[in-house]
Amino acid sequence: xxxxxxxxxxxxxxxxxxxxxxxxxxxxxxxxxxxxxxxxxxxxxxxxxxxxxxxxxxxxxxxxxxxxxxxxxxxxxxxxxxxxxxxxxxxxxxxxxxxxxxxxxxxxxxxxxxxxxxxxxxxxxxxxxxxxxxxxxxxxxxxxxxxxxxxxxxxxxxxxxxxxxxxxxxxxxxxxxxxxxxxxxxxxxxxxxxxxxxxxxxxxxxxxxxxxxxxxxxxxxxxxxxxxxxxxxxxxxxxxxxxxxxxxxxxxxxxxxxxxxxxxxxxxxxxxxxxxxxxxxxxxxxxxxxxxxxxxxxxxxxxxxxxxxxxxxxxxxxxxxxxxxxxxxxxxxxxxxxxxxxxxxxxxxxxxxxxxxxxxxxxxxxxxxxxxxxxxxxxxxx
Numbered sequence: 001x002x003x004x005x006x007x008x009x010x011x012x013x014x015x016x017x018x019x020x021x022x023x024x025x026x027x028x029x030x031x032x033x034x035x036x037x038x039x040x041x042x043x044x045x046x047x048x049x050x051x052x053x054x055x056x057x058x059x060x061x062x063x064x065x066x067x068x069x070x071x072x073x074x075x076x077x078x079x080x081x082x083x084x085x086x087x088x089x090x091x092x093x094x095x096x097x098x099x100x101x102x103x104x105x106x107x108x109x110x111x112x113x114x115x116x117x118x119x120x121x122x123x124x125x126x127x128x129x130x131x132x133x134x135x136x137x138x139x140x141x142x143x144x145x146x147x148x149x150x151x152x153x154x155x156x157x158x159x160x161x162x163x164x165x166x167x168x169x170x171x172x173x174x175x176x177x178x179x180x181x182x183x184x185x186x187x188x189x190x191x192x193x194x195x196x197x198x199x200x201x202x203x204x205x206x207x208x209x210x211x212x213x214x215x216x217x218x219x220x221x222x223x224x225x226x227x228x229x230x231x232x233x234x235x236x237x238x239x240x241x242x243x244x245x246x247x248x249x250x251x252x253x254x255x256x257x258x259x260x261x262x263x264x265x266x267x268x269x270x271x272x273x274x275x276x277x278x279x280x281x282x283x284x285x286x287x288x289x290x291x292x293x294x295x296x297x298x299x300x301x302x303x304x305x306x307x308x309x310x311x312x313x314x315x316x317x318x319x320x321x322x323x324x325x326x327x328x329x330x331x332x333x334x335x336x337x338x339x340x341x342x343x344x345x346x347x348x349x350x351x352x353x354x355x356x357x358x359x360x361x362x363x364x365x366x367x368x369x370x371x372x373x374x375x376x377x378x379x380x381x382x
Contacts (some may be wrong), residue, residue, distance in 0.1 A: 001109065004076050062140045062170070069173035071202060077103065077183060078199040093285065100187045101283035104274050104369075107180040111262070111271035113172055117154040118269045130171070142167040155269055177262040182217060184261055184369050185232050185254055191285055194374060195222040214239050216251050228252060230374070252373050260292065260367040263317060263337040267346055272339055275315030275366055276302045282368050292370040297361045309359050311341035318343045320363035327351070327358035340364055
């Protein structure tokens with residue numbers, strides 16, 4: 001992503017240069033005094049209007065950093081980036097594969113960002129560094145308290161105060177999957193060929209002169225010429241219902257909680273990322289995916305079976321209920337999804353050896369991206 005960020009910085013520097021050259025006295029003296037006055041008078045009025053409106057604070061402030069950070073990433077991917085699918089090369093099918101692979105890899109990066117929720121040293125290093133780059137952060141009311149806080153924050157049952165957790169939340173782009181679910185839903189709809197997808201993630205209000213409506217995250221023009229709204233995440237039924245009543249566009253709600261696209265390991269409290277097998281197979285749009293769950297021992301072609309059962313793969317999940325079998329008689333056989341290697345590292349050596357020897361094909365697994373809520377569209381696709 002460094003190249004993407006650098007190119008955005010280049011665009012900003014380009015615009016700043018264009019702006020500044022018309023504000024210089026040399027321009028006034030050597031070129032056109034009238035245009036200098038028109039430009040600078042217009043600039044003054046623009047600043048006065050937008051300052052009073054609060055527009056500049058919407059671009060970055062202590063209250064909305066997390067939204068702006070997410071918007072920038074979504075601008076890169078869905079505001080401009082997705083144009084590369086159809087404009088760079090004629091092979092748009094290959095381009096879509098590359099786009100899907102890139103988004104899945106980006107989601108892994110977003111998941112790794114959130115290790116600062118549980119890694120105190122890394123969080124302090126980040127806060128120290130970012131406050132040097134964005135100096136006004138140091139003046140924020142809770143900054144010093146957050147920097148000195150030791151322990152987990154931003155996750156369920158942490159010992160941080162609600163106020164401090166809310167403040168921390170603003171340092172990452174839409175934490176706990178808010179951003180990555182939006183990106184994953186896009187490629188999920190694209191891969192499943194549900195229709196023509198219109199991202200509205202950067203347009204959270206539709207205005208008329210005397211009113212506004214809050215649109216869903218996406219619109220889909222289906223292959224049978226119907227229009228649907230798609231809202232990512234539950235608990236937005238009133239918002240979606242209001243949009244549908246005012247526009248006569250039905251809206252589907254996507255369940256992100258039970259999607260298996262974001263399992264947080266209960267042991268290390270970190271997210272379990274998508275593995276190379278999932279990224280490769282899911283980005284292959286010619287591949288028909290008949291089931292969401294992947295049995296790592298039988299299906300993985302990136303690690304040997306021996307390496308998988310020994311916990312060498314850092315992506316494998318472990319989910320098991322207790323049975324009469326000896327290798328399931330431990331505290332992590334509770335149906336939750338763990339890093340498999342975390343389980344091996346946290347049971348006693350005898351149980352660990354039993355788990356490895358069992359080569360438990362039921363317990364060791366991972367998942368392809370999947371979201372429920374779009375079954376009707378999937379049924380009626382072309």
